[in-house]
Every structure is written in structure tokens, then in C-alpha cells.
Amino acid sequence: MKIEVLGPGCPKCADTEKVIKATLAELKKDAEVVKIADIGEMVDRGVMITPAVIIDGKKVCEGKVPTPEMIKGWLR
Numbered sequence: 001m002k003i004e005v006l007g008p009g010c011p012k013c014a015d016t017e018k019v020i021k022a023t024l025a026e027l028k029k030d031a032e033v034v035k036i037a038d039i040g041e042m043v044d045r046g047v048m049i050t051p052a053v054i055i056d057g058k059k060v061c062e063g064k065v066p067t068p069e070m071i072k073g074w075l076r
Contacts, residue, residue: 001031007050016051
């Protein structure tokens, strides 16, 4: 599984990455977590508001820091 966190490096983007990694650890799930800060790539992928989360090529969240409950739902 590949989880991409898209954002320029703002505090919300950092929080998004942190909560994803903490939730993965809690669930004992393995995933590649990748940070993407390139604005051009974000636009190419249809992201207009950051932070955004893409799991295995599918955008699941945009414009807010996800909660652990949201992330658990995506991982089911």
C-alpha cells in the first residue's frame, strides 16, 4: 500500500503525515508513506487544497487533517 501526503510543508501537512503514521503503527499495518511537496505535481493530480491524501492512486481526503477514525476507514 502506498499513502501519499500532498502539501507544501505547512503544519497541517506535517500533522497529516504524523496522524497517518501513528494510525498505521496502532493498527500494525505496513504502508509506504510518501510526502509530495511539488506544487506542479499536486495540480496535475487534481489537488487544489492541501493537505491531501492519496492511497494507492485514489484521493481520499483534501483540505483537512484526517482523524484516526477516517484513516482506519480508508484502510479497511
